[in-house]
Amino acid sequence: MIIVMKPEATDEEIKGVVKSIEEHGMQVHLSKGSEMTIIGVVGDTTKQGVNGFMAMRGVGNVVQIMKPYKMSSKKFKPEGTIIKIGDVEVGGNRIAMIAGPCAVESEEQFLTIAKDVKAAGADILRGSAFKPRTSPYEFQGLGEEGLKIMKKVKQLTCMPIETEVMDTRDVEMVAEYVDVLRVGARNMHNFDLLKEVGKTNKPIILKRGMSATIKELMLASEYIMKEGNHQIILCERGIRTFETATRNTLDISAVPVLKEETHLPVIIDPSHAAGNRKYVPSMCKAAIAAGADGIIVEVHHEPEKALCDGPQSLTTQQFAELMPQLKAIAEAVGRTL
Amino acid sequence: MIIVMKPEATDEEIKGVVKSIEEHGMQVHLSKGSEMTIIGVVGDTTKQGVNGFMAMRGVGNVVQIMKPYKMSSKKFKPEGTIIKIGDVEVGGNRIAMIAGPCAVESEEQFLTIAKDVKAAGADILRGSAFKPRTSPYEFQGLGEEGLKIMKKVKQLTCMPIETEVMDTRDVEMVAEYVDVLRVGARNMHNFDLLKEVGKTNKPIILKRGMSATIKELMLASEYIMKEGNHQIILCERGIRTFETATRNTLDISAVPVLKEETHLPVIIDPSHAAGNRKYVPSMCKAAIAAGADGIIVEVHHEPEKALCDGPQSLTTQQFAELMPQLKAIAEAVGRTL
């Protein structure tokens, strides 16, 4: 951390900052220039951080040099993390395809889609029983009944299943039904939920909040890891911008940025980013070309009857047609699918 | 709701949409033009909404005409809502000042600040015992211990107190200690928490998410109202934009927009929007001039020692100097403070 004192800072103010650094167990590296005084701080800055020093008299600017994340940083595990979900590996050479409807609507619906996406080559089955909806007047999901359907379809198709959990009180129960827990974009900053899923032994798909920076996404994963659960898959799903042609703006650069910063696998959700199935195939292709470790995509056999996210769901037929195209790109970047 | 069919939509596709409208209990108002067919939909659109129709074949565009919120809309209660918190009224002619430290740090700290802001004219005391921090390595608040301090200081100063609640499991407990529950910006889309605070009989300060639209803020308030609790104070606290001169960008226009759309009181949090105490006084003045019903502002007697948000906290002295200035503006717009 570097503290830049204001040009007009008094000696007393400089001493005050130095004293505070030392009291918090850090070392001071003082360099007084003709124009201004700069104070380098070495040591554990978690007890007194940027904001702490910014609040002190005479301080002009505080610059964080070290990255604030620890366990999720690449340095912590340079070889990369591979997460096993049943027989599927996420983070290895093979790209993982997670597909299924937005919401579990009925056993018939979920089983039909499950069989279709499995036949097309999907690895993991997605589906939500608890739905975060902007309006309380919209379909809120089947709840535990939906989880039971998921579990049954899992047994019938032998596919691992993943689902969203929204409430700290539900984590334990949901974890009994499914193979992967998903923390949705709207809950990326629900810190109690992060802590709670961190206490389970299930892999977590952590979706980036719609206005969260990449740094904040990594700090959210840090909350989970701090509780002992290191099986985290980071998911870019579009950020909120001024553009309205798509529901959100897929931040494709998040893939190379995260690949540089963290050892955790990175997947892309093109469905929520696009909001329109027309654009989903191109975005899947871009994701794989950019280096993503997997894709989570919404697929429905009858999107026009879907209880949610119909417009952005691929039809099962579109998904089946897309898979060989994605395979070709995966091979072009030296991976399998 | 208006459904605009694609120019190339077939008769069969038009019939399909009409049938779906009727099946969902709504009425059809069909108008076939030379260029395109437009279908007006009248009735309760909550069962099949914009997305449902968007997913149907032949549909080009769906336009929502009626506002999606109900109980929070101005029509629902044109006279406006006044919320009583102890002897304080929020939403009436008098502007409510809510002040205090970001976090409760100790009884001494909280009592000192409480006495100071009360002497300066504050109405309600703010303070957090549970802190949503971006990094798990930062101070997370005193928890229930902090609530006990708040309650004690309430008794000593006779000021109503408000605090943040983050976890559904804590709602009942927190509600026993304080007069007002706050749902923070990061939890505006934590729907289970909204439902849970909706079951209490305490007034709720609902903060706008940092990338939430005003419409989404009002829909979040619907979640609370749907559970029976109509005592909601909406709080604008800055939205996330590209500008970095301030921590967030205070959306001052949210005040007149909300005043047009809803009967609920609207307050402003300049501290989190600014991120720097230098700008807080101007923003307080702007808020009152724009028509806000109150202000929630961070104040600390020793910001340079604050465990969080020091840089954006006013000193108790600055707060005392600001109050008469705000009073003058309140009077200029025909209100009291």
Place this chain on the structure above:
Amino acid sequence: MIIVMKPEATDEEIKGVVKSIEEHGMQVHLSKGSEMTIIGVVGDTTKQGVNGFMAMRGVGNVVQIMKPYKMSSKKFKPEGTIIKIGDVEVGGNRIAMIAGPCAVESEEQFLTIAKDVKAAGADILRGSAFKPRTSPYEFQGLGEEGLKIMKKVKQLTCMPIETEVMDTRDVEMVAEYVDVLRVGARNMHNFDLLKEVGKTNKPIILKRGMSATIKELMLASEYIMKEGNHQIILCERGIRTFETATRNTLDISAVPVLKEETHLPVIIDPSHAAGNRKYVPSMCKAAIAAGADGIIVEVHHEPEKALCDGPQSLTTQQFAELMPQLKAIAEAVGRTL
């Protein structure tokens, strides 16, 4: 400027950076720590700046300490700049009201509005003869014919007039007709236009680009000042965000931030920020309360017949009713209007 070398930077790489600093005539302030090497750079960094050093091997981060603007910074002229436009002063204790239609449509229209806003207390008359329109199929303005109308109305009403100039080739001609030249938001980064208006001796209203940072706005003003013209009025007019309830999001904090950073007067354009006249009065009030030196607002006697910006134009009657309210707020903050 502070250059933070990567932890793994070699001695050769450090020497390379040091050499480059010295070759560009700056002084080096080297401090080697156990974790990393930090290089302070003192002197004129305009020849080799942040990006130049960022591109060098071994460099991890470069932090600009000194503000990049010079003549527009507060230090350059701490007493503040007052700009005289006819008898009107902008930047002094009195708040300047600039009002008029979006576009000059006809002599009758412009004269009618001019008389009305003058009667209500406006100081300067606004109007555009050259219109930047998103679509080429929309009304593009009357061109020089419009300027002639403006000049005539100026003579009839004795009000100073201001108008937009869009093309470098028009600057000289436009400057002959009007008292103030306006550079629109879409041209804030049209550097050749900035240079050209910098060569005139007319006051310039420089509007912030819709996605320009405050820092970029000040650097745009440097372009004008560098050519010799220091009579610049900075104008905040709303930035582009995700919110759609208003056309843009008025960044009210830009007022205190600019007041801290620069000696130039700061005004607010609530009309383009709001996009809807309903919200304009509140935004005018907020602007004055926040410390703005003036307001530029669109007013039309028949907004429903306006050739552009009708929805956001106040009626002349609304403007007349608003003025005493603004006066009250001006007085509450110790100013006149």
Place this chain on the structure above:
Amino acid sequence: MIIVMKPEATDEEIKGVVKSIEEHGMQVHLSKGSEMTIIGVVGDTTKQGVNGFMAMRGVGNVVQIMKPYKMSSKKFKPEGTIIKIGDVEVGGNRIAMIAGPCAVESEEQFLTIAKDVKAAGADILRGSAFKPRTSPYEFQGLGEEGLKIMKKVKQLTCMPIETEVMDTRDVEMVAEYVDVLRVGARNMHNFDLLKEVGKTNKPIILKRGMSATIKELMLASEYIMKEGNHQIILCERGIRTFETATRNTLDISAVPVLKEETHLPVIIDPSHAAGNRKYVPSMCKAAIAAGADGIIVEVHHEPEKALCDGPQSLTTQQFAELMPQLKAIAEAVGRTL
């Protein structure tokens, strides 16, 4: 266009709107419902558009149904546009690679890079002689001297060249030197410049403004086409968002969206989007996978000595290594490179 009257709109207000529609030569399609009156408008809406009607009494909302662009829309030319630049075709099956330094610095520099990128397979040579720089104190380009160098290097390497033009007064001169004119992101809304390049017979690369919507980009191209020049290549180069890990956020979805909306070729500029060469290769791959018709990328033989954009320039060696990887992806999506 659909006009939705307010529920409380009077008959007189409805008649006023109907009259205005008819006066502007459009046809009315009135449908009075129990809740509200909806007026369909058929015909040429360019004389009185959304804003015009929005300003009328009794109007609640106006919805544009038809796309506002004409000549750039896909309907206008469903077969797609192929633009010939020397022997290179942009918009056909082969992906065009445009490479070169940010700025032309000297003949030696430009020739070295030209030879290197040509050897690696680049089709067109980029380079700027006029530089739009945020600060007036930074390197502004060599001007016409730079264009002379470009022309000479063109003759020596037989590569077509492209460069930016910023000032309406320079268009004719610049067009004499180069094969392709570039309108930069900061000038996308410089309408006079758009008109001026529209009068030339040179292909135009039109870059998306950093906060321009896709619709606005297409309307900007409409300005050029209206003057007679239909040879336009649209370029996505990153939009401004809250994320700071990259300089801008590459909107990869703009590729499929534009491919759906327009017949014009679409290329990607990963360099300005990333701001860091580390991320450029992944973004190039994503662009081709998503369906882009070409890439414009900054390459420098000595980025650490570059006078601008050094950090985001690929080295010539990196570019040479990247090309075969891009070729593999091009083939995976059925194209050549």
